[in-house]
Amino acid sequence: MASSPALQSSQLSMPVVAPHRPAIKVVAVDDDDYFREMLATELDAHGFAIDVFPDGRSLLESIDVVAAADVIILDWFMPRMAGIEVLPQLRRLGVNLPVIFLTGRALTNHETLAFSRGAMDFVDKARGLAILVQRLRLVVGSKTPEPRREKIHQCGRLVMKPHISRAFWDEIDLDLTVGEFKIVHLLAENVGNHVTYRQIYDCMHYQGFVAGYGANGYQTNVRSAIKRVRNKFRAIDPAFAEIENYTAFGYVWRQSREKGG
Numbered sequence: 001m002a003s004s005p006a007l008q009s010s011q012l013s014m015p016v017v018a019p020h021r022p023a024i025k026v027v028a029v030d031d032d033d034y035f036r037e038m039l040a041t042e043l044d045a046h047g048f049a050i051d052v053f054p055d056g057r058s059l060l061e062s063i064d065v066v067a068a069a070d071v072i073i074l075d076w077f078m079p080r081m082a083g084i085e086v087l088p089q090l091r092r093l094g095v096n097l098p099v100i101f102l103t104g105r106a107l108t109n110h111e112t113l114a115f116s117r118g119a120m121d122f123v124d125k126a127r128g129l130a131i132l133v134q135r136l137r138l139v140v141g142s143k144t145p146e147p148r149r150e151k152i153h154q155c156g157r158l159v160m161k162p163h164i165s166r167a168f169w170d171e172i173d174l175d176l177t178v179g180e181f182k183i184v185h186l187l188a189e190n191v192g193n194h195v196t197y198r199q200i201y202d203c204m205h206y207q208g209f210v211a212g213y214g215a216n217g218y219q220t221n222v223r224s225a226i227k228r229v230r231n232k233f234r235a236i237d238p239a240f241a242e243i244e245n246y247t248a249f250g251y252v253w254r255q256s257r258e259k260g261g
Contacts, residue, residue: 118177
């Protein structure tokens with residue numbers, strides 16, 4: 001049976017509904033009840049889905065909730081277990097989500113320690129929640145979608161599993177942080193080609209991220225990160241020398257002379 005003209009007109013005028021984008025899932029830990037409530041309200045108003053916890057212990061006991069998230073916010077100063085102590089506990093449990101530290105006392109040594117432990121960002125509460133919202137979107141936007149199948153990348157004696165951010169040298173887990181894994185992955189994917197300080201720094205965090213002092217302050221952070229990475233390789237293999245410095249430019253993963261390198 002043919003539709004009536006009225007029904008046809010109604011069908012033609014129906015609005016097109018845009019595809020639904022799932023909300024970014026945030027897990028936040030802060031011991032301040034008032035700030036925690038304000039944070040949850042503000043992020044909810046900006047379209048985030050948020051679960052909050054009063055301390056690190058309760059977060060670690062709710063690992064299923066954590067595993068379903070896209071990003072984690074940790075307060076630095078908390079009783080019993082500081083945020084910087086929670087991060088390695090999460091990594092040991094296999095949680096490799098990006099972590100942002102949020103603090104009321106943004107000390108340089110705290111920022112340096114946070115990045116050395118694998119944090120993606122470090123935000124001073126005094127900068128306001130609007131800045132945090134921007135940083136959350138940048139960090140989550142920089143995530144590489146997980147492959148449907150496990151993919152293993154091999155570069156000589158190095159084996160990388162990007163889906164879990166793990167790297168192995170001679171079949172021994174290097175215990176890299178997420179940021180350190182990204183550095184190794186970037187260099188090994190460009191074996192024989194020089195990678196700039198800026199490219200390495202961007203891969204550690206996200207493109208355009210700024211930290212450190214002066215126009216080239218980020219280079220100090222890159223050098224420190226490379227030193228940590230080399231030390232982890234040398235703890236397994238004292239003769240490790242695959243990562244070579246290219247003065248004033250960056251680094252290169254040298255082409256191995258070994259078969260299959």
